[in-house]
Amino acid sequence: MIKLGVLASGRGSNFQSIIDSIDRGALDAEIACLVTDNRSAYAIERARLHKIPHVYINPAGYASRDIFYRDIADELQFCGVELVVLAGFMRVVKKPLIDAFPMRIMNIHPALLPSFKGLNAQKQALDYGVRIAGCTVHFVDEGVDSGPIILQEAVPVFSDDTEESLSARILESEHRIYPLAIKLFIEGKLRVTGNIVKIGD
Incomplete structure (x- = not known):
């Protein structure tokens, strides 16, 4: 069983989807702490x-x-965390955390990266007039959604579509693929070569 550490800034709906996946046995994991x-x-x-x-760490x-x-x-290392999961953590992660968990920090972004990085991705997609939007789970590096x-x-x-209706539809997809990505990590099926993730046995 793997220990997860979750970082969140808001309502935590993806946090809840991970909790639910663990509770129904879809993820062989324990959430060791929320920061x-x-x-x-x-x-x-x-x-x-x-x-x-859970712990509140005041950036101010x-x-x-x-x-x-x-x-x-x-804090995460003290809790024995093996994989860090960003679930609506509204800050760009910096080097000290990335160095502590290299290729062991995941994020989910409400766009099909590399398009529409950063904040308000759903609004960016609507303003651009795309016909297909979506979401992406990625490992975290020192860039923004890169x-x-x-x-x-x-x-x-x-x-x-409005920003709200599109966001709600994308969120349903987020709740499906984020636990799946974590499951692939737990099962050792993710291999990173350069900037490419290969999924296999």
Whole structure:
């Protein structure tokens, strides 16, 4: 059984999808801790409901982002975390955390990378007029949504879509493919060569 560490800043719906996957036996994993940078994040309530250890680390209390991420890395390592999962963590991860967990940090982004990186990806897609949107699970590197791609799922864009309706449709896909990507990692089926992830036995 692998130990996961989850980082979240908001409502934590992907956090919940991972909890649910573990509870129904789809993931052979334990969530060792939740780390949040937002004292008001609903993800904290989800952790309480499922008796998952959680900690709030206030970024305002740090002289530099490197020290902030060093403390997060220390907390995760103290909890025995083997894979770090970003679930709506609204910050760009920096080198101290990446160095502590090389190719062991996953993120999910609501676009088909490498298109529409960064914030408001769904709005970017609508403004560009794409017919297909979607989501991407990727390993985290020092760039913004630039790490090796693990899984993607396409979602149609309809002519009457709003940012909210498209986001809701993409979120359903996120909840499907994020636990699957974690499962592939647990089973040792992910191999990273350069910027390419190969999936196999």
